[in-house]
Amino acid sequence: METVPKAPVVIAEKALHTLVCELQSAGYRVIGPTLRDQAIIYDEIDSVADLPQGWTDEQQPGSYRVAKRPDMALFGYTVGPHSWKKFLHPPRLRLWQASRTGNEVSFSHDETPSQKYAFLGVRSCELHAIAIQDQVFLQAGHEDVGYRQRRDDSFIIALNCSEAGGTCFCASMKTGPQATNSFDLALTELLSEDRHEFLVEIGSQAGADLMHGIASREASAGDLETAEKLLAQTAANMGRHLDTQGLKERLQENPEHRRWDEVAARCLSCSNCTLVCPTCFCTSVEDTADLAGDTAERWRRWDSCFNGEFSYIHGGSVRSSTKSRYRQWLTHKLAHWVDQFGSSGCVGCGRCISWCPTGIDITEEAAAIGSAASPPEDAS
């Protein structure tokens, strides 16, 4: 997205409602955080009333709870089990349909029009996660046409985090808490006893165009200072920390560290971490046919390196032990990813920590295996 030099403005809480309406009339399905089944998830919202106003979340390893806040913040929580990949890289997607008559095969194209999504409340770590998946799906020569379409059609309203969660470590990964680019608009919620407003930064022409229809005032030096303070406070309150200095090399050099056995004893190989991770991209392909065998479909669905069949080749799974699967996941995420795509695959969102049923903490494991001070190998 091009940078549009336009001064930040301030809008009232009410104006956010207008903003959502404007997006809807422009043909966007607006997706935002909403409360369902005791968690804040991302789903289509009709209006600002669907946002989990006055709710927060409490996150720790293996624990996620929503709770009431003392105030009426609209975005007073961090990230839940969903990420935007659910929309940009859908869990199940039909790639094609074909039918066969004799020896002739013909493809039929899906006529369903592409959905235009407006994402409301995209955190800085999530903007980075989207940029990381772009690297995977928009590789030169092998561009995923559908992904490209969904990305080009999406409108992104980022959100600067006013609070850090118990499992957050974006400050360590240098992916937050401030949204710095790749958004159309970026909000900072300015909330105190006597005000409920949003500072709005404009990141694209589309963002600027949308703001034409919204009542706003120019942001004052005081507004900017308040937002800056909030972000500094968030950065200082990260629930977790990960030292990335030399981490890639140490992980790649220690495939036989005894910690892999220790973490494998706790890991259920359930794949929760890969499903909640906003960057995990692995998929499987399913080819199906009708009973007569005349029509066939190809589906792509999320897969996980924790599944046994993921590495299956004739004769068995290459990674049959939980140790090897956890090692693959962590080493890929924090080390091999750098070789493959030029950045870490981790954005420090903390989802894998909160949603691990046994509370395995990626920062703790990475530190144990990847820190200079740890013993390299079991001496026995």
Add this chain to the structure above:
Amino acid sequence: MNTPLDPMMPRFLPLQRRIRETADVLSLVAEPLEGEEMPTFLPGQFNMLYAFGVGEVPISISGDPQERGHLVHTIRDVGAVSHALLQLKRNEPLGIRGPFGKPWPLDQARGADILLIAGGIGLAPLRPVIYHLLAQRESYGRIALLYGARNPADLLYHKELERWRRVPDFQVRVTVDHAGREWLGDVGVVTRLLPKIRLDPADTVVMLCGPEIMIRFSTLALLDMGMSTKQLYVSMERNMKCAIGSCGHCQFGPHFICKDGPVFRYDRVEALLKQDEI
């Protein structure tokens, strides 16, 4: 049919011929549609082959890269998809995506001695190399093939092996693990044939394809002969779904076998091959 825009969509080519190689291995020969050219490929590359409605598997191209009228794959009947592929009859549509992957280093190897070491069905991805070497014989030094299989009945390309044996300046040695009295050739692992091959270890490029255990012992023996890890190339195999580096299945350490391989210079994968379950 034109190449589809979507890299996940196969094109379909009619099956022209099935060649039985062993009890459970067939070569499928596809031909281009009328008025169309077969896509070019480089020795070592593979295609994703699709059996309509059943599934898709990665299979190395085993034919002659110069022969533009046919596309040949040699397939062992090991799973549901390979089984379905091998049931295809003449003129039935064979789904193909590709070619994918990095080829054998034939350009870099010009002028050097070439040693090919194949185990079992691992000869299939090396056969295009043999065609190339024989077609451009003057561009290379001494050339040799060491081929091992479990028993004589598992040897691929019988007639061609016989023909290659008779080619002057092409050292062909075949060995099997087990054999009956009728087998007059070598018995034992391929590494035992190494001393019988004439080549200059300092100026040889080795290309290996076969079971990982064969690769492990062969590379050890080659390094013992004074070769460096940078002279050796291996072809790797892993589960593969997309072949374009986005499904994640074929990862081998930092590498995607589908696009960074399947052929790797040995020094790039040596440490990984020594680890279990990578």
